[in-house]
Amino acid sequence: MSGTRRIIRQTMTVARRDFVATVFTPTFLLFLLAPLIMAGFGAIGGLGAATMADSRDRRVQIVALAAPEDGARLVAVDKRLRGVFRERDAPPPLRVTTPRADVAAQARALIDSSDIDISAVLYGPLEAPTVLYGAQGARTASYLVELADQALRIDSAAGAEPVARATRIAVARETASIGGQGQAAFFTVFGLFFLTLLLAGQAVGTMAEERSNKVIEVLAAAVPLESVFLGKLIGMFGVALLFLSFWAGVAFNIGSLVPPELARGFASIGPAVGMPAFVLLFLAYFTMAYMLLGAVFLGIGAQASTPREIQMLSLPITIVQVGMFGLSSAAAANPGSWVATFAEVFPFSSPFAMGARAANSPELWRHALAIAWQLLWVAITVGIGARLFRRGVLQSAGPKMRWWPRRGSGAVEAAGEAVSP
Amino acid sequence: MGDDDLALWASGLVKRFGGRRVVDGIDIAVPRGAVYGVLGPNGAGKTTTLRMLLGIIEPDEGRRRLLGHDSPREASDRVGYLPEERGLYPGMKAREAIAFLGALRGLEWRTGRKRAETMMEAAGLGHAVDQKIRKLSKGMAQLVQLLGSVVHEPEFLVLDEPFSGLDPVNQERLEALILAERDRGATILFSTHVMAHAERLCDRLTIIAGGKARFEGTVADARATLPWRVHYVPHHEHEGLAALLPADAARASDGWRFVMPDTGIEPLLAKLIEAGHGISGLSIERPGLHDAFVRIVGREAAEQPA
Known part of the structure; x- marks a missing residue:
């Protein structure tokens, strides 16, 4: 056999082994179907993101506090000018409201409204209006001034100079805007997703170390595998918390260096439950997400006996995480919808979706309920994960699950006597 | 117990x-x-x-x-x-x-x-x-x-x-x-x-x-699951030696090997001396655990490769 033919034969022998070792495994099926699953979850995520953008836009308005006559003129001008814009560039819808006695306070209350986001409010005479606007409302404030200007021109033969002499006042909201809450919700989902993906995903490969150096047998003999499982989960969680603390510290310090003008821009972004409660809830939901997904990953990872299998398992696991992200993003975009309810109840998306809820809604009692629900699922998942882990590591199902105390230990002693020499 | x-x-x-x-x-x-x-x-x-x-x-x-x-x-x-x-x-x-x-x-x-x-x-x-x-x-x-x-x-x-x-x-x-x-x-x-x-x-x-x-x-x-074995080396090997030895006696390169007779070794030795074969070497071998193991599990199983 020539040298070239021998090399080809040897190459093909290695290739054949690798092909067979990869394809003839159950994990390959998951790998094969990964794009399908990914497309499904991508669609959910895309739908969520689109819905989020759409719903955010629908919840923003500009307001003119004007007498009916001025209001009618403003509406007419708005109708005319709005036609100039493409739909996606159009200013938020205009609402005309009758001014009350303390119109300045009324305008300020509108800016701070928690029902709807008012990006700018115009009040006072059209010739000298005052426009209050929030962090994201500079352009809409200009639009309101332009409306006033154009409304005055309807009955006058003014030249090119502006007729309306407006006073523009930038104000910071006392609380986060609805849009800001939505953004906070999205960042929450993304933050939880990113951290879980980065940190809990590591659990997939942790058993490889014990397997490769055979320590698992020593561990399994000394302590219940359930303890090994939990120990690994908690150990990795400790690493995750350290990671989180480090980067939270870095982010906090960077945040304190941000110039005040820039910081004002972020003033409208914030959670509905308030920052202290939100931080605690974020930590709680991160813990739940980590424990839930970490337990699943550790259990599944224990089924893999080679780095190749671990690699094969990583893709479907990542896809599942992306799926939870997509579902929770949709929930964040549409609080109160059936998607949101489903995401909040479904155990593996619940921590993400409830994190988003903390940003979207000020109610706290639901979180207590959700954490209790998630704790239950953490217990269930850890239990199942531990059994999967045991089966994967030792090819043994372990002791049968008993929900009642064992009876008849006397029989055992009798059996002991029977075999005694 | x-x-x-x-x-x-x-x-x-x-x-x-x-x-x-x-x-x-x-x-x-x-x-x-x-x-x-x-x-x-x-x-x-x-x-x-x-x-x-x-x-x-x-x-x-x-x-x-x-x-x-x-x-x-x-x-x-x-x-x-x-x-x-x-x-x-x-x-x-x-x-x-x-x-x-x-x-x-x-x-x-x-x-x-x-x-x-x-x-x-x-x-x-x-x-x-x-x-x-x-x-x-x-x-x-x-x-x-x-x-x-x-x-x-x-x-x-x-x-x-x-x-x-x-x-x-x-x-x-x-x-x-x-x-x-x-x-x-x-x-x-x-x-x-x-x-x-x-x-x-x-x-x-x-x-x-x-x-x-x-x-x-x-x-x-x-x-004890195996009998003791005898290794006998005659001083003069004449015709008729095999007939005096137990039925299971097998010739080895340096004499004969057989299972210890139920009656013990002494009567057999007396016969061999009387017949003029003499004793050049005699050892009584107690079987080891290895022999017992091979007998108990079977030679094939005992020699399975690792």
């Missing part, structure tokens, strides 16, 4: 893997303070049996009782175990590895570290106390693991093929360690397919083959 006298008993242990009965109804009873051997060829089911006895895996059928507990897990802190596949974290220092193994069995880290140092000194490994496991030779790492399995002074010590992979010097060290543990009062259960160690160390043993226990008793009992 009562339950209190037994460190371990098991009855009718069965384990199936993929429908195959790897362990098929094994009974075992280990007296307290004994060195007990589980012997068998490769693939006999020794390791699976030990794992079931320790509660690492659950039997499909059968019961076991370890140090007075129906669940072996409950006695875990009083048990030491050296698995067949040795395993230590390569990045750990030897002292830490021993302390870690002790901590798994409920020993305080600080105590574990102190004991590790003392034990390593005593075992001639004092220089390696602070060396990482990956830097140690295989034999040294194996001894470190053995020390780790006894650092918490267990009442019951299980060693699965403890001598495999060790050179003769380390095998001797290990035998000394096992005997020291026995003298401390520990009960020792170990598996092996090397008969010499079992012959020297075991008070009782069981021989497993094909997942079944084929023999249980002392080393002497095992040897």
